[in-house]
Amino acid sequence: MNNYGESNGDSNVHEKQVEGHDHCENGDGSDNRVILGIDGGTTSTVCVCIPLFSSSKSLPNPTPILGRAVSGCSNHNSVGEIFPSHVKLYVQNDAVAALASGTMGKLHGCVLIAGTGCISYGFAEDGREARASGAGPVLGDWGSGYGIAAKALTAVIRAHDGRGPQTMLTNKILKALSLSSPDELIGWTYADPSWARIAALVPEVVSCAEACDQVATKILVDAVQDLALSVKAVVQRLHLCGEDGNGSFPVVMVGGVLEANRTWDIGKEVMKCIQEQFPGAHPIRPQVEPAVGAALLAWNFLMKESTGNSHS
Amino acid sequence: MNNYGESNGDSNVHEKQVEGHDHCENGDGSDNRVILGIDGGTTSTVCVCIPLFSSSKSLPNPTPILGRAVSGCSNHNSVGEIFPSHVKLYVQNDAVAALASGTMGKLHGCVLIAGTGCISYGFAEDGREARASGAGPVLGDWGSGYGIAAKALTAVIRAHDGRGPQTMLTNKILKALSLSSPDELIGWTYADPSWARIAALVPEVVSCAEACDQVATKILVDAVQDLALSVKAVVQRLHLCGEDGNGSFPVVMVGGVLEANRTWDIGKEVMKCIQEQFPGAHPIRPQVEPAVGAALLAWNFLMKESTGNSHS
Numbered sequence: 001m002n003n004y005g006e007s008n009g010d011s012n013v014h015e016k017q018v019e020g021h022d023h024c025e026n027g028d029g030s031d032n033r034v035i036l037g038i039d040g041g042t043t044s045t046v047c048v049c050i051p052l053f054s055s056s057k058s059l060p061n062p063t064p065i066l067g068r069a070v071s072g073c074s075n076h077n078s079v080g081e082i083f084p085s086h087v088k089l090y091v092q093n094d095a096v097a098a099l100a101s102g103t104m105g106k107l108h109g110c111v112l113i114a115g116t117g118c119i120s121y122g123f124a125e126d127g128r129e130a131r132a133s134g135a136g137p138v139l140g141d142w143g144s145g146y147g148i149a150a151k152a153l154t155a156v157i158r159a160h161d162g163r164g165p166q167t168m169l170t171n172k173i174l175k176a177l178s179l180s181s182p183d184e185l186i187g188w189t190y191a192d193p194s195w196a197r198i199a200a201l202v203p204e205v206v207s208c209a210e211a212c213d214q215v216a217t218k219i220l221v222d223a224v225q226d227l228a229l230s231v232k233a234v235v236q237r238l239h240l241c242g243e244d245g246n247g248s249f250p251v252v253m254v255g256g257v258l259e260a261n262r263t264w265d266i267g268k269e270v271m272k273c274i275q276e277q278f279p280g281a282h283p284i285r286p287q288v289e290p291a292v293g294a295a296l297l298a299w300n301f302l303m304k305e306s307t308g309n310s311h312s
Numbered sequence: 313m314n315n316y317g318e319s320n321g322d323s324n325v326h327e328k329q330v331e332g333h334d335h336c337e338n339g340d341g342s343d344n345r346v347i348l349g350i351d352g353g354t355t356s357t358v359c360v361c362i363p364l365f366s367s368s369k370s371l372p373n374p375t376p377i378l379g380r381a382v383s384g385c386s387n388h389n390s391v392g393e394i395f396p397s398h399v400k401l402y403v404q405n406d407a408v409a410a411l412a413s414g415t416m417g418k419l420h421g422c423v424l425i426a427g428t429g430c431i432s433y434g435f436a437e438d439g440r441e442a443r444a445s446g447a448g449p450v451l452g453d454w455g456s457g458y459g460i461a462a463k464a465l466t467a468v469i470r471a472h473d474g475r476g477p478q479t480m481l482t483n484k485i486l487k488a489l490s491l492s493s494p495d496e497l498i499g500w501t502y503a504d505p506s507w508a509r510i511a512a513l514v515p516e517v518v519s520c521a522e523a524c525d526q527v528a529t530k531i532l533v534d535a536v537q538d539l540a541l542s543v544k545a546v547v548q549r550l551h552l553c554g555e556d557g558n559g560s561f562p563v564v565m566v567g568g569v570l571e572a573n574r575t576w577d578i579g580k581e582v583m584k585c586i587q588e589q590f591p592g593a594h595p596i597r598p599q600v601e602p603a604v605g606a607a608l609l610a611w612n613f614l615m616k617e618s619t620g621n622s623h624s
Contacts, residue, residue, distance in 0.1 A: 132473040138501045138510065140466030154452030161444040162545035189450045193505075198450065233474035 037295025040074030046291040095121035101286040101293025102252030105300040109250035114257035116199040118144035120230035124238040132233040143226035145199030152205045167215035168208040209264045228273035248280040349607025352386030358603040407433035413598040413605025414564030417612040421562035426569035428511040430456035432542035436550040444545040455538035457511030464517045479527035480520040521576045540585035560592040
């Protein structure tokens with residue numbers, strides 16, 4: 001299996017494949033062949049199996065899941081490639097599978113992922129692609145969970161050494177980390193450079209913003225601007241909004257930062273900000289997991305291939 | 313030898329010691345005893361030897377250096393303690409030795425170090441201490457060399473993916489790193505997390521600002537504000553500026569970012585910004601290296617001790 005480059009701070013693998021079983025039509029338009037959608041990473045791997053509806057124009061909704069399995073690492077550097085040669089294999093960036101999980105396999109529109117890292121990735125109808133952000137913390141992904149939490153930690157240090165205003169973040173974060181002084185944050189950040197460990201503080205920042213702390217609120221408002229800007233940059237480069245700027249296109253919203261479901265709803269604010277410039281942007285929160293997105297993507301690839309073959 | 317905590321991103325050791333030779337007065341007020349000033353770190357260690365002027369009120373200027381030696385690591389975890397028990401040993405944060413290198417051993421005023429990292433450290437006449445910044449890159453030392461260069465790299469990525477304005481930084485930095493596209497910066501930053509490697513790009517940012525690039529100029533202006541704010545926070549907490557805010561105090565300026573000596577002079581701008589609020593702040597650029605500062609500091613400690621003894 002292949003390990004794809006960086007996107008949102010996590011290297012994932014998405015593979016869609018078709019087992020070459022006998023072609024035997026069932027009553028529902030499927031045959032005995034299947035598609036496996038795989039969301040694979042260094043920590044864990046999710047695999048779902050859906051039937052191959054080869055004669056359908058569109059998939060049934062909800063997508064029928066024949067089976068689902070979770071296992072460990074699928075980094076090909078660790079475990080090697082394990083598929084027999086007759087399996088058709090498609091490998092894509094995890095942002096592409098995330099987009100497909102919201103658009104039921106169609107590659108059109110933009111996906112915004114904001115978890116530990118963040119990335120915006122889009123496809124135009126003609127197949128052109130563009131991305132923004134997703135370059136990692138050194139290169140300024142400030143709307144990511146890591147970015148938000150690092151700014152909050154910085155605000156605590158600044159309040160402590162006299163450079164910034166006092167903030168509720170100090171007590172909230174020290175309590176969450178069982179530390180007794182902001183000075184101890186320096187050792188805490190040096191002890192373990194894991195971005196996910198820092199990003200885990202986002203709920204504390206949201207709590208403080210909900211309690212009207214001005215420092216926390218500014219951090220979230222800036223993150224909203226940053227995340228919206230990533231989507232806007234992709235939309236503009238791909239002209240997803242059409243000639244008049246009012247064209248309709250989906251924005252698939254994925255990741256813990258956008259799924260907060262709190263009073264201070266980062267995802268909702270990001271969409272508001274995008275729609276001020278592009279009123280045709282409509283948000284989609286995926287109803288299926290990325291592995292299903294990968295399977296739907298594979299189904300779409302196969303349909304295109306078979307259409308191409310029947311025309312030739 | 314002791315390894316002191318973090319200050320400007322580099323852990324250094326400063327030790328001042330007096331060899332217990334026979335006390336035998338020379339014509340110049342010194343005797344045969346000496347002070348060793350040591351600026352020790354993980355990579356290299358500088359040691360200077362000055363005579364102990366036990367009967368003088370002040371040291372001769374320039375300080376007579378009897379000897380100077382450079383060697384490798386002096387991290388006590390690696391090489392252990394090597395001094396005989398009769399040697400008096402003082403260990404201080406490297407920011408303290410840097411302050412002493414500008415004030416000829418007197419601990420009063422504020423030092424601002426801006427190299428790969430940055431820190432502001434101050435002492436009041438009554439011995440109170442305060443610091444600001446110096447918490448590392450995760451915790452927002454944006455005026456440091458690392459901070460300036462990381463912002464410049466971010467600006468290149470943002471110009472490339474459509475989130476930010478075009479900037480001269482793109483060509484300048486890609487050329488300096490022998491890369492052909494901004495996309496390659498992602499791999500470049502992931503390849504080696506060393507802060508010093510990123511901070512080495514500061515001269516490229518200064519060049520672009522000197523050529524009136526607006527993005528580079530804004531990065532430097534923000535860094536100036538950040539560095540000045542670190543000093544101001546220390547000055548305010550220690551009341552270095554006196555009751556009326558106009559009191560005189562030294563600001564010792566150390567580190568590559570402040571010693572640029574370019575048309576766009578970061579250090580000069582930082583001082584201007586400090587003096588707008590505290591007109592009594594006067595800049596000192598040390599004429600001696602930190603190891604000499606450490607020796608001068610040791611001399612001052614000894615004079616205080618002997619004065620204390622003669623009064624008791």
